[in-house]
Amino acid sequence: MKDIRDYSLDELKDVFKGWGQTAYRAKQAFSWLYQKRAASFDLMSNLSRELRKKLKENFSLNRLRLDKLQESSDGTKKFLFALEDGSLIESVLIPVKDRLTACLSSQAGCKFSCGFCASGVSGFKRNLRTGEIISQLLEIYYMLKDSAVTNVVFMGTGEPLDNYENVLKAIRIINAPEGLNIGARRITISTCGIIPGIKRLSTEGLQVELSVSLHAADDTTRARLMPVNKKYPLKDLISACKEYAALTKRQVTFEYVLIKGLNCSKEAADDLVRLLTGWECKVNLLVYNPVDEFLYQPPEEREVEFFVWLLRKKGIVVTLRKSRGKDIDGACGQLRAKYLK
Numbered sequence: 001m002k003d004i005r006d007y008s009l010d011e012l013k014d015v016f017k018g019w020g021q022t023a024y025r026a027k028q029a030f031s032w033l034y035q036k037r038a039a040s041f042d043l044m045s046n047l048s049r050e051l052r053k054k055l056k057e058n059f060s061l062n063r064l065r066l067d068k069l070q071e072s073s074d075g076t077k078k079f080l081f082a083l084e085d086g087s088l089i090e091s092v093l094i095p096v097k098d099r100l101t102a103c104l105s106s107q108a109g110c111k112f113s114c115g116f117c118a119s120g121v122s123g124f125k126r127n128l129r130t131g132e133i134i135s136q137l138l139e140i141y142y143m144l145k146d147s148a149v150t151n152v153v154f155m156g157t158g159e160p161l162d163n164y165e166n167v168l169k170a171i172r173i174i175n176a177p178e179g180l181n182i183g184a185r186r187i188t189i190s191t192c193g194i195i196p197g198i199k200r201l202s203t204e205g206l207q208v209e210l211s212v213s214l215h216a217a218d219d220t221t222r223a224r225l226m227p228v229n230k231k232y233p234l235k236d237l238i239s240a241c242k243e244y245a246a247l248t249k250r251q252v253t254f255e256y257v258l259i260k261g262l263n264c265s266k267e268a269a270d271d272l273v274r275l276l277t278g279w280e281c282k283v284n285l286l287v288y289n290p291v292d293e294f295l296y297q298p299p300e301e302r303e304v305e306f307f308v309w310l311l312r313k314k315g316i317v318v319t320l321r322k323s324r325g326k327d328i329d330g331a332c333g334q335l336r337a338k339y340l341k
Contacts, residue, residue, distance in 0.1 A: 004059035005033065005131030005138075008169060009178055019054060027178060029055065034179045037141050039063060063142075064135050076324045081139065083108065083132060087125050090157050091136040093149075094324055100144075101151040104136045106167050107158025112192050114213070115225045116259065118291045119157045127163040133170040137180065152182055155190040155211070161197025168201075171208060184208050190255065195232045195240045202247040210244060211284070212237070214254040216263045217271035225263075238275060245280050252281045258307060259288045260299040269310040282317035289323050 007015070009030045016026040028046055032038040041055045067088065068080035077093040087108035094101045110117070111124035136156075140149060152174060154160040160167045171187055173179040188209040191197060201210065216222035223229040229237075241252045254276065258264045276283065285308060288298040299307075304320070311318045 001058060001060045003129065003131035004029075004055070004061055005134050005173075006129055008173060009176065015058075019051075021051065025051065030178050033061075034138075034173070034176075035181070037138060039138075039142065064132075064139050066139065072324065074324055079136070079139070081136065083128075089128065089132075089136070091140065092156065093140055099150045100147060101153055102137055102140050102149045103153045103156050104133060105156035105158050106133060106154055106160040106163045110158050111162070112159055112226070112228050114192060114215075114227075116215075116257065116288065116291065116294055116296050118293060121293050127166060128158070130166045130169045130173070133166060134173055134180075137174065149180075149182065151186045151188070153188045153190065153211075155188070159192055159194065160189050161191045161194040161201070164197055164200065168204065168206075171206065175206070188253075192226055192228045193232050193237045194228070195236060198240045198244055202244045207248070207250065209253065210241075210248075210250065211253040211255055212241060214256050214272075214283075215259075217268065217275045221263055221268075225259075234275065241281070242279055254281060254283050255286065256283055257286050257288050258299050258304055260297045260303070262296070264299045264303050264307045266306075266310060269307050273311065273314040273316060276316055277314065282319065283311065284319050284321050286321045287323055 004012070009027065012030055013023045013026040016023065016029075025047065029044060032044045032047075036043075038044055039061065041052050041059075041061055044052055044055075047055075062084065064081040064083065066079060067082050070078045072078075075095045079091045079093075081089050081091060083089065089105040089108055091105060092103040094103065105128065107127050108125040109123050110119040137149065137152065154167060167189070171184075171189075174182050175184050175187060184207040188211050189201065190211040190213065192213045198210065198212075201208075213226065214222070215225050217234070219229060219233050222234060244250070245252050256263070256272070272283070285304070287304055288296055290297060308318055308320055
């Protein structure tokens with residue numbers, strides 16, 4: 001049976017119409033799924049017994065299996081979920097002041113093999129369905145009970161723009177007033193730089209945030225860290241990002257992980273300034289969180305401070321992000337990789 005969470009409200013209305021039911025009844029069922037977050041068709045008490053039976057006969061509403069939950073001293077929670085076929089995915093819940101951010105996976109594994117990220121260590125298995133993406137967020141809600149997620153980031157395992165259709169459908173359900181009703185500007189898609197996906201996203205009419213993993217401002221270093229750069233080099237990537245910013249009137253964010261001896265020198269800062277000066281963008285800097293499978297190490301604190309100072313001196317908008325979950329396999333894919341060894 002198909003997962004009912006794979007269906008948009010309009011698709012569910014079409015199903016109900018085929019059953020001789022009104023669109024209003026479909027909207028009630030949708031409300032149970034997302035506003036009331038019912039984990040069983042039997043809980044949908046304002047639907048008739050016959051309609052609930054019909055739903056159970058035609059749809060599944062299975063929960064993800066939680067294989068592991070780790071909680072950091074900083075309050076970050078990391079979930080290892082098992083899908084029905086045994087695939088493992090990660091989700092993270094990050095509390096920061098007045099925000100509660102859920103970081104969701106879009107694929108089981110990753111095919112892009114970034115040279116510092118554990119997500120692709122065990123290879124790529126498959127795309128997640130829309131319902132599997134949303135179920136991560138629902139499981140977090142079940143745990144939170146009275147609290148609410150304020151922000152959603154597609155920055156877990158996998159490349160969101162490589163699973164474009166399912167990710168965008170999930171975002172529309174998360175954003176919909178009848179769905180989880182999280183504002184589009186509180187939803188971020190993080191990409192390694194899939195140019196066709198960036199171009200397509202610019203035409204969707206969604207005010208979501210775009211975050212691009214940069215990590216180096218010269219092609220040689222970036223290709224070493226991110227093989228995707230060979231297909232989508234920096235010149236073309238930056239051009240696509242400028243076009244996205246112009247079309248959407250949204251500021252593009254560049255993620256930049258500082259790695260000792262590789263991308264945090266004065267020369268690297270100068271390259272970054274040349275690449276980003278003169279248009280609407282900002283940089284999120286993050287100190288590298290070591291992963292067992294790679295030899296990279298974080299830079300010294302003084303190197304980080306100098307790099308930040310150099311960028312700000314040249315007018316680049318910079319935020320130095322605090323690493324979260326260092327004591328709980330906090331980097332993307334770390335927990336999953338450990339369990340797949």
